[in-house]
């Protein structure tokens with residue numbers, strides 16, 4: 190016997206999930222496990238937890254079984270601990286504070302790849318939002334459907350951005366960047382020399398999203414370890430049913446029509462690597478992405494990761510979508526000081542520069 194009541198822990202989790210407006214299937218999973226296990230004699234509960242046979246019972250899955258086992262050992266279940274991290278906070282207030290702390294956006298597209306607007310218009314919209322910087326991250330060559338930039342076109346873009354910057358208001362600048370494809374072997378889809386020249390590199394998986402777990406994990410670990418990568422973009426690649434409000438860029442049309450499950454990878458290992466190499470995990474604000482899911486954001490918080498709350502905007506109006514990412518981050522207890530785009534442009538550049546040595 191221990192000091193904890195596993196049934197009470199399951200019910201508490203269900204309550205907290207419900208209050209946080211999480212998916213109802215998840216709430217139900219904890220409630221039905223609690224119901225099943227409450228009817229079990231305490232002795233059988235302990236025996237089954239010891240033998241690892243709780244999941245043979247109807248309504249008990251891996252996550253709920255793990256929670257019960259931790260409870261019976263007298264530990265606060267990890268799942269509960271993560272939820273409790275944000276308890277007592279006014280989440281709307283936290284989200285607003287986080288949004289107010291953001292000084293820029295590290296993932297945006299222009300009409301040089303699949304965005305709908307010229308670089309100047311994106312920049313002016315960012316100025317109006319009060320940003321100090323905007324990282325321009327058009328796609329890399331292999332993403333031909335998104336008119337990914339060849340090395341030659343990216344070079345031309347760098348010259349162009351330098352000229353646009355000269356004409357922009359004092360106190361604001363466009364930082365150079367790329368959303369580079371993470372290829373099948375984990376390498377990055379652009380010339381080394383160019384990646385080294387860019388201010389900020391976001392790396393994302395856009396192909397073979399159904400790679401088996403071990404392969405996807407290896408692929409992502411290699412990318413995170415690459416000194417050129419600074420931010421791991423929309424790490425699960427999932428698409429949820431929500432439609433973005435308002436106007437979207439031409440490149441979004443394909444995205445909106447379909448949903449897609451998250452990729453399968455060892456999130457513990459990938460987030461541990463992000464923490465080790467001091468890379469940021471992106472919280473992608475797009476309503477149809479909401480990537481990573483909150484469960485994974487909480488995991489990354491615990492792993493000690495840094496974050497970037499980005500819009501992945503393909504049109505100027507979408508630059509205002511950061512508030513969606515801030516809401517999700519607040520619900521998961523992401524501290525503002527760990528969000529790299531709450532920093533000044535200088536601090537961001539120092540951090541990104543520290544990766545390439």
Ligand SMILES: [Zn+2]
Nearest residue numbers: 368393422423
């Ligand atoms: Zn992307």
Ligand SMILES: [Zn+2]
Nearest residue numbers: 296298368501
């Ligand atoms: Zn993007």
